[in-house]
Amino acid sequence: QVQLQESGPGLVKPSQTLSLTCTVSGGSISSGGYYWSWIRQHPGKGLEWIGYIYYSGSTYYNPSLKSRVTISVDTSKNQFSLKLSSVTAADTAVYYCARNDLGYCSSTSCYPSGMDVWGQGTTVTVSS
């Protein structure tokens, strides 16, 4: 079955760029049919959606993070990645990647259905 695994530095300095990668196994990103998502959870808090990407490269971001977020996909490696720039302590969180099933699709985009496969999460601390 499909499995997701996050990887990247666990410690990032303030003002730098957080970079994480999610490796997909047991299925192919390029087969389509899903959005590939990033979600984070601040310590002791709820879930926050960061954004998602389609295999074609179309992206959708949380408006509150859009100016600092870039999500990209590398279908040759079956990976998708998150970059969050100008980080502060407020970006300290557990970061999850997830597969997002699709609902109705128009000619230009699809509605997101449920996130049915999740990675185990990776903790990122922003500190000098």
Add this chain to the structure above:
Amino acid sequence: QSALTQPASVSGSPGQSITISCTGTSSDVGGYNYVSWYQQHPGKAPKLMIYEVSNRPSGVPDRFSGSKSGNTASLTISGLQAEDEADYYCSSYTSSSTPHVVFGGGTKLTVL
């Protein structure tokens, strides 16, 4: 402040039923049938329990059910079991601002 409003906590005894509400607006919960519910045990990744308001993924017990009325979605767990004790989050597609996804603040379920 989360875009979707959930009660901070609910509780119930084994065998009982509980309902968790998730209130949004006509731009999200009320306008689209793309509401999902997730269960999260401490230290674990969330697990999808309900998608598109009322559909259960394979493997999720039929004790879990979802519904929606107006701008409020609900998750009902019947026949509560000890292992149901967890945090529960709702999410919805939203057309507010640019299209995206919003989560509720989460509800801690305690099985007494």
